[in-house]
Amino acid sequence: MTEFAKGRFARAIRKIPDYPSPGILFYDLIPALADGEALHEVLVALDESTPKAGIIAGVEARGFLFAAALAARRGCGVLAIRKAGKLPPPVAGEDYALEYGEARIEIPVDGVDLAGQDVLLLDDLLATGGTLAAAAVLLAGRGARVLSAASVVELPALGGRAKLTAEGLDVVTLLSDDDLR
Numbered sequence: 001m002t003e004f005a006k007g008r009f010a011r012a013i014r015k016i017p018d019y020p021s022p023g024i025l026f027y028d029l030i031p032a033l034a035d036g037e038a039l040h041e042v043l044v045a046l047d048e049s050t051p052k053a054g055i056i057a058g059v060e061a062r063g064f065l066f067a068a069a070l071a072a073r074r075g076c077g078v079l080a081i082r083k084a085g086k087l088p089p090p091v092a093g094e095d096y097a098l099e100y101g102e103a104r105i106e107i108p109v110d111g112v113d114l115a116g117q118d119v120l121l122l123d124d125l126l127a128t129g130g131t132l133a134a135a136a137v138l139l140a141g142r143g144a145r146v147l148s149a150a151s152v153v154e155l156p157a158l159g160g161r162a163k164l165t166a167e168g169l170d171v172v173t174l175l176s177d178d179d180l181r
Helices: 008-012 030-034 036-049 062-074 130-141 160-166
Strands: 014-017 025-028 055-059 077-083 091-098 101-108 118-126 145-154 171-176
Touching: 008 030, 008 036, 030 036, 030 062, 036 062, 036 145, 036 171, 055 062, 055 130, 062 077, 062 118, 091 130, 101 130, 118 130, 118 160, 130 145, 130 160, 145 160, 160 171
Parallel strands: 055 077, 055 118, 118 145, 145 171
Antiparallel strands: 014 025, 077 101, 091 101
């Protein structure tokens, strides 16, 4: 267990059994984000653990919070990767499989030039890897170089890291669910 896993941020994560369905242990990061010292701690850890990039792309919705805060700390840009239908057209999108069905994520086409940009992809949690993999494809399709796919918490048993590394992505995570039990 790392020092970060023993720290204030990890201790502030609320664990909710059987949510949103029986057998699921939900990790609620909102209390940790609401604690200023814990938020500072996670931003320092992300800053030290992830590559520098011109843009940090955060995946809806908690990924936005981490991406914006880290981008402000580093003085770089931030891009929100949204669920389908949340952005005005024109948009570029990528469909991906969920456990029960499909979903789509989108980014704006106008106003954000990703061609040749180094991008750090950031989300709060890495589970199966489907959302981060789709986001990486979406960004690359707009000409970006995705330097790393990062998350604060990883659920290793769901295979997301293996999926992302099989697609050639570097993966950075700060905590695993084992650290939080």
